[in-house]
Amino acid sequence: MKRLCRWCCLLLCLGMVGSALGQEVLLQRLAADPPAQEVVAGRHDAAFVDAGHGATLYERSKQPTWWRIRADRAIGSEGQPQLVLQSPYLTRVEAWVPGRAAPIRRAIYGADADLRYSTRALVIDLPQGLPRGASIWLRVHAPAAMPMPVGIVPLAQVQREDLHYVGWRAFILGSTAVLAILAIALWARLRESIYGYFTANVMCVLLYLLGLGGEARAVPGLASVFASSPTPMRIVAALGGFFIITFQRRQLEMQRQLPRLDRVLRLCALYLLVIAIACLLSDAAVLSLLGNLGLIVGAALLLPCCLLLALRGQRYAWPLLASWTPLWMLCVLRCLELTGWLRLDLAAPVLAHGISLALAISCLLVTFGLAEQILELRRDRDRASRMATVDELTGILTRAALQQRLADALQEAARSERPLALAYIDIDHFKRINDIHGHASGDACLRWVAACARARLRSTDTLGRQGGDEMLLLMPGATLEAARRVAEDIRQHVAAQPLPREGQALSCTLSVGVAQWQRGESVATLLQRADAALYASKAAGRNRVSVSTPHRATHQEPQP
Structure with missing residues (x-):
C-alpha cells in the first residue's frame, strides 16, 4: 500500500508539471x-x-x-x-x-x-x-x-520523463508477465478449470497493457494485430472481464453461498462474452462503451459479494475486495471521461497509469487470494491424510498405514540385506480394565501405553495400532536380541509407572512377542510368528517378553 501511494504521488507530480507547461x-x-x-x-x-x-x-x-x-x-x-x-x-x-x-x-x-x-x-x-x-x-x-x-x-525533459515512464512500465509489465507465467504453470500442473479461467484473465490483462501502452510494437506478431484497429483491444478487454468474473464466481463458491447474485454475475459474464463476439463482427464504437459498462456493473456486483463473504469468514475474499475496489473506481472515471460526461484534461495520463497499476495489482492480489485458497486446501488435505494415517485416540499409526509401512520395510530389508524385527504388544487384562473402570479409563490406558512406548523407541522405529488393545512395533535394522531389549525396556517402563486415573494408580502390564524377519519370509508369516510369541508370553503368565525363532517361541522371565 505504501508503494502504491508513492507511485500515485509521483504521477500526480508529473501531472502538475504537464499542467504548468500546458498553459x-x-x-x-x-x-x-x-x-x-x-x-x-x-x-x-x-x-x-x-x-x-x-x-x-x-x-x-x-x-x-x-x-x-x-x-x-x-x-x-x-x-x-x-x-x-x-x-x-x-x-x-x-x-x-x-x-x-x-x-x-x-x-x-x-x-x-x-x-x-x-x-x-x-x-x-x-x-x-x-x-x-x-x-x-x-x-x-x-x-x-x-x-x-x-x-x-x-528535449532533456522529454528524455527524463521517458526514463521514468519506461521504469514504471517495466515494473507493471514485468510483474504481470511473472504472474502470467506462474498462472500457466499452476494451471498446467493442476488441470482444473478454475485455474484455467485465472490464467486466461492474467493473459488478457497482459495483452491489454501491451496493446494500450504501445509496447506490443516490440513483440513479433502483436504489432500487426494491435496496430490495425481498436477492435482487438475491445475483444481482449471483454474476454478478460468474462474470465475474471467467472473465475471469482467459482473461487468464492457463490453458487452455493449467494445463488441469486451468482445468477446475475453469470449473466454479466455472458454479456461480456457476447460483446467480445460482437466486436469480431463489427467495429462500432458503441461496443466499447457497452463493454465498459458491463465491466463496471460486474465489478459493482462483485464488490458487495466479496465484502459479504469476507465478513462471513472467507479469508481469500479480502484480497479480491482489495483488488476490485480501486480498479472499479478508476474504470468508472475512465468511462465517464470517454463518454464526455467528465473532463480530466491533463489528469488523463494519471488515470491511464492508475488503471495500468490497478490491473497489475488486481492480478497480484487475486494471486494472493488464490494462494490462500490453495493453502486452505492443503491444510484440509493434510488433515485428511493425518486422519487416515494417525490413530485419533493414541496418536500412533493406524492399521492401514502400519501395514503399508511394514510392507515397505520388508522390501527395503530384502534389498539392503539388513535385519528387520517387530514386536507384538498387548495390554494384559484390558477387558477387565474396561469392565471395572469404564471405557474412558481403557482409552486412557491405551494413550498411556502408546506414550510410554514412544518414549523408548529409536529414531528409526515405528509404532502403530494393530487393533483393539494390540500394538505393533516395527524396528528396521534391529536384530532379534536388539529388538528384545527394546521390547523389554518398554515393558518395564509401563509396569514401573502406573497410570494416574481419578486419584488412583491404575496398573498396566504388557505381554510382548518379538520376531525377526527371515529371508524369503512373507509379511503374513512374520506376523504369525510374532503373534505366536505374544501368546507364549500370555501362556507363561503375562507381563513378559517372548521371542520367536523360525522353529519355536521362547519367553524370558520378567526382571524385577
Missing part, C-alpha cells in the same frame, strides 16, 4: 479534412474553433481532422523544444511545424513510429521553436478516442 498551448479544431496546402496557407483559419478541452487534444471522429496549436507567448529554440502528445494509442499525426516545409509523421505503431522515444507520447521536433503568432498544424487520424494532453517541453 502555454492553445488548441483549435477544424471538423473537416481539406487539402493540406489550403490549411497551411491559412485559407480555413476562420473555420477553426476552440477545442474546449484546454490543452488536451481529444478527437472523437474516426475520420481525419485538423488541429491548430498556438502558444500564448513566443517559444525559442533554446533547449531543443519538442511538441509532445501524450497517450496517443492508435492516433496517427502529420505535423507541419515552423521551419519545415514537409510534414512530420508520427505514430506509435508502424513505419511512422519514432523509436528514439518511449511509447508514452508522440514527440515532434520544433527546430525554430514556436514564434508568437505562429501555428503548428496537425492532421489527426484517431481510430480510437483517447484524450492526449499537449505540451511543448525541452
Whole structure:
C-alpha cells in the first residue's frame, strides 16, 4: 500500500508539471479534412474553433481532422523544444511545424513510429521553436478516442520523463508477465478449470497493457494485430472481464453461498462474452462503451459479494475486495471521461497509469487470494491424510498405514540385506480394565501405553495400532536380541509407572512377542510368528517378553 501511494504521488507530480507547461498551448479544431496546402496557407483559419478541452487534444471522429496549436507567448529554440502528445494509442499525426516545409509523421505503431522515444507520447521536433503568432498544424487520424494532453517541453525533459515512464512500465509489465507465467504453470500442473479461467484473465490483462501502452510494437506478431484497429483491444478487454468474473464466481463458491447474485454475475459474464463476439463482427464504437459498462456493473456486483463473504469468514475474499475496489473506481472515471460526461484534461495520463497499476495489482492480489485458497486446501488435505494415517485416540499409526509401512520395510530389508524385527504388544487384562473402570479409563490406558512406548523407541522405529488393545512395533535394522531389549525396556517402563486415573494408580502390564524377519519370509508369516510369541508370553503368565525363532517361541522371565 505504501508503494502504491508513492507511485500515485509521483504521477500526480508529473501531472502538475504537464499542467504548468500546458498553459502555454492553445488548441483549435477544424471538423473537416481539406487539402493540406489550403490549411497551411491559412485559407480555413476562420473555420477553426476552440477545442474546449484546454490543452488536451481529444478527437472523437474516426475520420481525419485538423488541429491548430498556438502558444500564448513566443517559444525559442533554446533547449531543443519538442511538441509532445501524450497517450496517443492508435492516433496517427502529420505535423507541419515552423521551419519545415514537409510534414512530420508520427505514430506509435508502424513505419511512422519514432523509436528514439518511449511509447508514452508522440514527440515532434520544433527546430525554430514556436514564434508568437505562429501555428503548428496537425492532421489527426484517431481510430480510437483517447484524450492526449499537449505540451511543448525541452528535449532533456522529454528524455527524463521517458526514463521514468519506461521504469514504471517495466515494473507493471514485468510483474504481470511473472504472474502470467506462474498462472500457466499452476494451471498446467493442476488441470482444473478454475485455474484455467485465472490464467486466461492474467493473459488478457497482459495483452491489454501491451496493446494500450504501445509496447506490443516490440513483440513479433502483436504489432500487426494491435496496430490495425481498436477492435482487438475491445475483444481482449471483454474476454478478460468474462474470465475474471467467472473465475471469482467459482473461487468464492457463490453458487452455493449467494445463488441469486451468482445468477446475475453469470449473466454479466455472458454479456461480456457476447460483446467480445460482437466486436469480431463489427467495429462500432458503441461496443466499447457497452463493454465498459458491463465491466463496471460486474465489478459493482462483485464488490458487495466479496465484502459479504469476507465478513462471513472467507479469508481469500479480502484480497479480491482489495483488488476490485480501486480498479472499479478508476474504470468508472475512465468511462465517464470517454463518454464526455467528465473532463480530466491533463489528469488523463494519471488515470491511464492508475488503471495500468490497478490491473497489475488486481492480478497480484487475486494471486494472493488464490494462494490462500490453495493453502486452505492443503491444510484440509493434510488433515485428511493425518486422519487416515494417525490413530485419533493414541496418536500412533493406524492399521492401514502400519501395514503399508511394514510392507515397505520388508522390501527395503530384502534389498539392503539388513535385519528387520517387530514386536507384538498387548495390554494384559484390558477387558477387565474396561469392565471395572469404564471405557474412558481403557482409552486412557491405551494413550498411556502408546506414550510410554514412544518414549523408548529409536529414531528409526515405528509404532502403530494393530487393533483393539494390540500394538505393533516395527524396528528396521534391529536384530532379534536388539529388538528384545527394546521390547523389554518398554515393558518395564509401563509396569514401573502406573497410570494416574481419578486419584488412583491404575496398573498396566504388557505381554510382548518379538520376531525377526527371515529371508524369503512373507509379511503374513512374520506376523504369525510374532503373534505366536505374544501368546507364549500370555501362556507363561503375562507381563513378559517372548521371542520367536523360525522353529519355536521362547519367553524370558520378567526382571524385577
